[in-house]
Amino acid sequence: MIKSFGLLLLRLCVGIMLIHHGYEKLANIENFADAFVRPLHLPFPIFLSYIAAFSEIVGSWMLIIGILTRLGALAILGTISVAIYHAIVINGFNIYLLELLVLYWGGAACILLNGGGKFSLDYVVLRYLIKSLPVDEYVIPRFKYHWKD
Numbered sequence: 001m002i003k004s005f006g007l008l009l010l011r012l013c014v015g016i017m018l019i020h021h022g023y024e025k026l027a028n029i030e031n032f033a034d035a036f037v038r039p040l041h042l043p044f045p046i047f048l049s050y051i052a053a054f055s056e057i058v059g060s061w062m063l064i065i066g067i068l069t070r071l072g073a074l075a076i077l078g079t080i081s082v083a084i085y086h087a088i089v090i091n092g093f094n095i096y097l098l099e100l101l102v103l104y105w106g107g108a109a110c111i112l113l114n115g116g117g118k119f120s121l122d123y124v125v126l127r128y129l130i131k132s133l134p135v136d137e138y139v140i141p142r143f144k145y146h147w148k149d
Contacts, residue, residue, distance in 0.1 A: 007110075007117030008066075014065035014107040020074065025049060036086055055079045061070030063111065065121025073111040080105045 025032045029049050036053075051068035055075040062072025080101055087097045116122045 001112075003120070004119050004123075007083055007114060009065065009118040010107055011069065011120070012109060012114060013117050014076070014104060014111070015060040015072075018104055019060035019064075022053045022060065023121040025056070027055035036083075038120065039090055040082075052079050052082070056147035059108075063116075066116045066122060067125075069120055069122055071114035073108045076108040077105065077112060080108060094117055 010039050029046060032053070033045040033049040037048050042048055056079055059072040059075035059079075063076070082140045084098065084105060087094070087101060091097050
């Protein structure tokens, strides 16, 4: 139970603190593309800027709500990985620029590896689906799924 509470706190912290970055990108997408995407010489900088913004917004909402948390964490992990690459390529290994990015990356990686925990909609939906599955005693004799609490 304490692990699930820790995952809830991590999901909320990462989601709430990261979501405004996505909204800031959308507020001035051209500026973001000029400052962060074009220096990496990536194709379609405006399109990739929208992808980055929406992955942060949608991924953060997924973490906050607790639905498809691993997918949301994966979206955030991908965007933050590119941001870390950008920071190192443009500014070198500057710990002051990397520390916040690495914290977001680590939080998203932990959520990706551990899931949303018991205080997430993922857990509720999965538990409902497993309980509602019909089990044929002739195919799987004496099968019972035990939840680890």
